[in-house]
Amino acid sequence: MASLADVARLAGVSKATASRALSGAGEVSPSTRERVVSAAAELGFVASSTAASLVTGRTRNVGVVSPFVSRWYFSEVIEGVEEALIREGYDLTLFRVQEDPSRRQRVFDYFLVRKRVDAVITIAVALSPDEVAALRALGRPVVGVGGGIPGMSSLQIDDVAAARLATEHLLSLGHRHIVHLGGDQTEQMDFHIHSQRLAGFRQALAGAGIPPHDDFLATPLTIPGGFQVALDLLGDPRRRPTAIFAASDEIAIGAIMAAGRLGIRVPQELSVVGIDDHELSEMHGLTTVRQVPREQGELAVSLALEAMSAPAPETRDVALPITLVVRSSTAAPPERTTLPRESHGHVVRAGADLPDRDA
Amino acid sequence: MASLADVARLAGVSKATASRALSGAGEVSPSTRERVVSAAAELGFVASSTAASLVTGRTRNVGVVSPFVSRWYFSEVIEGVEEALIREGYDLTLFRVQEDPSRRQRVFDYFLVRKRVDAVITIAVALSPDEVAALRALGRPVVGVGGGIPGMSSLQIDDVAAARLATEHLLSLGHRHIVHLGGDQTEQMDFHIHSQRLAGFRQALAGAGIPPHDDFLATPLTIPGGFQVALDLLGDPRRRPTAIFAASDEIAIGAIMAAGRLGIRVPQELSVVGIDDHELSEMHGLTTVRQVPREQGELAVSLALEAMSAPAPETRDVALPITLVVRSSTAAPPERTTLPRESHGHVVRAGADLPDRDA
DNA sequence: CGTCTTTGCGGAACCGGTTCCGGCTCTCAC
DNA sequence: GTGAGAGCCGGAACCGGTTCCGCAAAGACG
Numbered sequence: 140m141a142s143l144a145d146v147a148r149l150a151g152v153s154k155a156t157a158s159r160a161l162s163g164a165g166e167v168s169p170s171t172r173e174r175v176v177s178a179a180a181e182l183g184f185v186a187s188s189t190a191a192s193l194v195t196g197r198t199r200n201v202g203v204v205s206p207f208v209s210r211w212y213f214s215e216v217i218e219g220v221e222e223a224l225i226r227e228g229y230d231l232t233l234f235r236v237q238e239d240p241s242r243r244q245r246v247f248d249y250f251l252v253r254k255r256v257d258a259v260i261t262i263a264v265a266l267s268p269d270e271v272a273a274l275r276a277l278g279r280p281v282v283g284v285g286g287g288i289p290g291m292s293s294l295q296i297d298d299v300a301a302a303r304l305a306t307e308h309l310l311s312l313g314h315r316h317i318v319h320l321g322g323d324q325t326e327q328m329d330f331h332i333h334s335q336r337l338a339g340f341r342q343a344l345a346g347a348g349i350p351p352h353d354d355f356l357a358t359p360l361t362i363p364g365g366f367q368v369a370l371d372l373l374g375d376p377r378r379r380p381t382a383i384f385a386a387s388d389e390i391a392i393g394a395i396m397a398a399g400r401l402g403i404r405v406p407q408e409l410s411v412v413g414i415d416d417h418e419l420s421e422m423h424g425l426t427t428v429r430q431v432p433r434e435q436g437e438l439a440v441s442l443a444l445e446a447m448s449a450p451a452p453e454t455r456d457v458a459l460p461i462t463l464v465v466r467s468s469t470a471a472p473p474e475r476t477t478l479p480r481e482s483h484g485h486v487v488r489a490g491a492d493l494p495d496r497d498a
Numbered sequence: 499m500a501s502l503a504d505v506a507r508l509a510g511v512s513k514a515t516a517s518r519a520l521s522g523a524g525e526v527s528p529s530t531r532e533r534v535v536s537a538a539a540e541l542g543f544v545a546s547s548t549a550a551s552l553v554t555g556r557t558r559n560v561g562v563v564s565p566f567v568s569r570w571y572f573s574e575v576i577e578g579v580e581e582a583l584i585r586e587g588y589d590l591t592l593f594r595v596q597e598d599p600s601r602r603q604r605v606f607d608y609f610l611v612r613k614r615v616d617a618v619i620t621i622a623v624a625l626s627p628d629e630v631a632a633l634r635a636l637g638r639p640v641v642g643v644g645g646g647i648p649g650m651s652s653l654q655i656d657d658v659a660a661a662r663l664a665t666e667h668l669l670s671l672g673h674r675h676i677v678h679l680g681g682d683q684t685e686q687m688d689f690h691i692h693s694q695r696l697a698g699f700r701q702a703l704a705g706a707g708i709p710p711h712d713d714f715l716a717t718p719l720t721i722p723g724g725f726q727v728a729l730d731l732l733g734d735p736r737r738r739p740t741a742i743f744a745a746s747d748e749i750a751i752g753a754i755m756a757a758g759r760l761g762i763r764v765p766q767e768l769s770v771v772g773i774d775d776h777e778l779s780e781m782h783g784l785t786t787v788r789q790v791p792r793e794q795g796e797l798a799v800s801l802a803l804e805a806m807s808a809p810a811p812e813t814r815d816v817a818l819p820i821t822l823v824v825r826s827s828t829a830a831p832p833e834r835t836t837l838p839r840e841s842h843g844h845v846v847r848a849g850a851d852l853p854d855r856d857a
Numbered sequence: 858c859g860t861c862t863t864t865g866c867g868g869a870a871c872c873g874g875t876t877c878c879g880g881c882t883c884t885c886a887c
Numbered sequence: 888g889t890g891a892g893a894g895c896c897g898g899a900a901c902c903g904g905t906t907c908c909g910c911a912a913a914g915a916c917g
Contacts, residue, residue, distance in 0.1 A: 143904060153867045158905060165906085166865055188612040189557065190903035192548045194872045200591075208576050209777075214568035221567070221594045225601065230609060232559075233592050235580050242584065250589060253547040363781045396781070399758065418568075422722045422755070502874055512897045517875060524876085525895055549873035553902045 141182035150178040161186065200230040201443060202256035204246070206237060206264050206327040210360070211389065211417050212432050216262050216284055219436025227444060232256060236264060238327055247273040258443040260284060260436075265329045280446035284439045285432070286329030292442050292454045294435055298332050301428045301461050302339025305384050305412045308426065308463055310347045313471045314382040314410060317344070320368055320394060321386035323357040336386045336414065358390050365393025373401050373409070381472035382410040388417035388427055395423055395468060406470035416464055424467035435459060500541035509537040520545065559589040560802060561615035563605070565623050565686040567594060569719070570748065570776050571791050575621050575643055578795025586803060591615060595623060597686055606632040617802040619643060619795075624688045639805035643798045644791070645688030651801050651813045653794055657691050660787045660820050661698025664743050664771045667785065667822055669706045672830045673741040673769060676703070679727055679753060680745035682716040695745045695773065717749050724752025725759075732760050732768070740831035741769040747776035747786050754782055754827060765829035775823055783826035794818060 147157035152171055159165035160175035161184075167175075178184075192198045203220055207213045217233070224231050232255065234246045247270050251259065259274060263285035266274070271288055274281050280292065287293025309317050319340045322333040337355060344354070358368040365385060373379050373394075385391035391413030398405050405411060405424075413420065416429035442455060506516035511530055518524035519534035526534075537543075551557045562579055566572040576592070583590050591614065593605045606629050610618065618633060622644035625633070630647055633640050639651070646652025668676050678699045681692040696714060703713070717727040724744060732738050732753075744750035750772030757764050764770060764783075772779065775788035801814060 142902090154904080155868075155906075156866055159866085162905080166863095168865060171865080185608070185611045187552070187903055188614055189548055189551045190872090191905070192872090193546070193552055193874085193903080194905045196872080198548065208567060208580070209570065209573035211568065214573055217567050217592075218594065221592060225593075225604065225609070230614065231592050233576075233580060233590050234584075235577065245584065249544070250584070252544045255547055255589065362778055366781055393781075419721055422725055422752075501872090513874075514876075514898080515896055518896085521875080525893090527895060530895085546873055549902090550875075551902090552873080552904085553875045555902080 141179075141184040143184070143186065145182055146175065146179045146184050149182065150175045198230075198255055198257050199228060200232055200256055201258045201260060201440075202232050202234055202251055203260050203262065204234045204236055204251075204264055205262040206235065208233070208235060212285065212387075212415065213262050215432035216436040216439075219433035220260055220440055221436075222433075223437040223440035227440065229257075229440075243270070251277060257447055258282070260439045260443060261286075261288065263328050263332065265327070280443050280452070282439050282442045282446070284435045286332055287456065290454065292446060292456065294439050294442060294457045294459065296430050296459045296461050298335035299339035299342065301414050301430070302336040302384070302386075303343045304339075304461065304463050305414060305428050306340050306343035307346075308465070308469065309382045309384060309410060309412060310343060312382075312410065312469060314380075315347075315349060315472075316380040317354065317382045317384055318372060318380040319355045319384045319386070320358040320365060320372075320390045321355065322360050325357070326360055328360075333386060340384055358386070360387050360389055362389045362393040362396070365390030366397050367393070369394035369397035370400065373397055373403055379403075380409075382412070382469070385411065385413045388413035388415035388420045388425060391425055391427065391468075392417070392419055392423050395425065405468050408473055410469040410472070412469055420464075421466070426466045426469040427464050429462045429464050430459060500538075500543045502543070502545065504541055505534060505538045505543050508541065509534040557589075557614055557616050558587060559591055559615050560617045560619060560799075561591050561593055561610055562619050562621065563593045563595055563610075563623055564621040565595055567592070571644065571746075571774065572621055574791035575795040575798075578792035579619055579799055580795075581792075582796040582799035586799065588616075588799075588803075602629070610636060617641070617806055619798045619802060620645075620647065622687050622691060624686070639802050639811070641798050641801045641805070643794045645691055646815065649813065651805060651815065653798050653801060653816045653818065655789050655818045655820050657694035658698035658701065660773050660789070661695040661743070661745075662702045663698075663820065663822050664773060664787050665699045665702035666705075667824070667828065668741045668743060668769060668771060669702060671741075671769065671828060673739075674706075674708060674831075675739040676713065676741045676743055677731060677739040678714045678743045678745070679717040679724060679731075679749045680714065681719045684716070685719055687719070692745060699743055717745070719746050719748055721748045721752040721755070724749030725756045726752070728753035728756035729759065732756055732762055738762075739768075741771070741828070744770065744772045747772035747774035747779045747784060750784055750786065750827075751776070751778055751782050754784065764827050767832055769828040769831070771828055779823075780825070785825045785828040786823050788821045788823045789818060 143154055143157055147154045150157060152175060156167060156171065157175050160167045160172040161179060188199060201224060203217060205213050205217065208217060221231050234250060236243050236246050256279065258280040259277065261281065261283045266288060274288065281288060282292040282294060284294045286295060306317065319337060321337055324330045356368050356372060358364050383394050385394055391411050394411050395405055398409050403409050411425065413425055413427040416427050420427050446452065502513055502516055506513045509516060511534060515526060515530060516534050519526045519531040520538060547558060560583060562576060564572050564576065567576060580590050593609060595602050595605050615638065617639040620640065620642045625647060633647065640647060641651040641653060643653045645654060665676065678696060680696055681687065683689045715727050715731060717723050742753050744753055750770050753770050754764055757768050762768050770784065772784055772786040775786050779786050805811065
């Protein structure tokens, strides 16, 4: 393994000059730079980042803290972060934190502290006060995507607004009996997301003059989770709503599949709307509120890098844009249930028996 | 930030003794060890891994090279690797390699080389000879999961056997017209996987005396990919097989959804079998050949760590167990198509019009 | 032509640990 | 009583870069 000293010797200069020539910092004449560069190439020299980090204090490495890597939102953010980091010449060290408290503590008290990271990006992770304190104690930029950390930069959609947007879409179609399938504290994520989406949902209902009722079911944020809960809900005709607002597309897709299993037609008999614009949503024709986690990841890197070079530590809270994407999973409710209290009996609107949406 | 020198001073010993006391290596009397340890605790001392790496040459960090992080197989392996690594006190640095050749080169020539990793784990990634050479040049253990690297340790299922197992299941049910939906070179993965699964499929057909025919369709390894290709295939009654063998569960699930969209009943009119046991497979009732990528990741870490401490570099090739999981997506073919060449016309077996499998 | 400034470069300190080597003390055996 | 050996510890070199400081040569200017 060639070291800088070897390069310097071959080029006939000092280590100091060789370092300057290769890093581009400091004054070096073009001719000697050329000599050093070709010497480095000849020896296959690659600077030891370890040695560089030791003296500069910068590691060119950022830590990513996420509760999952396999779920859509998280893996998309991670891919975006990775993309942006490698472009900037940074490495990405992945820390998965789960419920297990001893493992969590290891991550926060041990791994992150070892001066190995220049910044930390957290992905929708619920942090205890101790963990927040540990993160602050690092003295490095921290940016939270999809769920912020008190007093640090964050980057997220307005979850209240997103939920309201989705719900208002259903309301504008005429739905009055809507159930929200969302996450709760048992999920290994920042629970603010769940409570804010629920709050937005209820705000929209209240705005439409719909009195509060039994309208929320805690649901695992996965397709099978949504499937199971929806199967239960939809299987009972008395509880069955005309529309479901799911807190994530995964839940929504599960609900669509449950409807299919039960022979309930979407959107004729049931409308479903989600949040995310998951990669499977288009195939399922799911109406949803789009966010682009991959871009969130890239943006998080920009924020982190910016904070690293900023003189004074300043935090920023960026609200990401959202858009409603209307597909074929939402439509006006069937007439018989539009005004359930008037009991139209089994009046079925003509033409409601159209072939499936693939037609 | 407290340094080792601060700890030593507080404990009234030399740096050398402090280091020995904290690392546990070397002779230190119990009483001084106690003094050093409590001094370290008092100062909140955490050893700089950067400094330690510089002198020892070990980083306690392993690199993971993967073409994707969002796809099921890959993210599961990554989670398994992360789990095992953190348990052993190692960090995980993630490198995503994609098609973009310049980015790939950066990863191999620059990032991995900077003496930052003690070992490398690659996940089903297709490597060029140059890239393999770069990896060998690291002089560190490399283990390939789901697709090996010539001359390095590997860890994978027997893809030929898995494909044969799946195909033979269909054959044993009486299927004679089976199409394979699989990946090809355009996928950003080790193409050996694709060609071996195809080979296993064809071996099984040949073993059953079925002459080679037009039986393979290149398919993106995703649910929407399988959906699209299957929609094409199944939409044409003359091409429609009685069974599909998909190279991955994602493709298989897409095919099941395509069948649903076309009103083709599974398994009565179409059997589908995949490989993986994806997290959605149970919900879809998919018959599949199970592999457990999370365990593969953990095992890869064991292999890598073992190779690191081994005196002589030795490579091992571990074949992982597979099991056929029979669910409700496979059944005997409908009679009318069992012997298509005899042209039974539109003979439909009585009772073939059963309600859906949810019944 | 002398002085002042700029440019280019080398020496050396330094980052924060680990580890080799050697010295001191104490014990034990002969 | 003395020599050997073990246990414990300190000094110092070292890993491989970066950067401060200062010197020398070259160019700018009156």
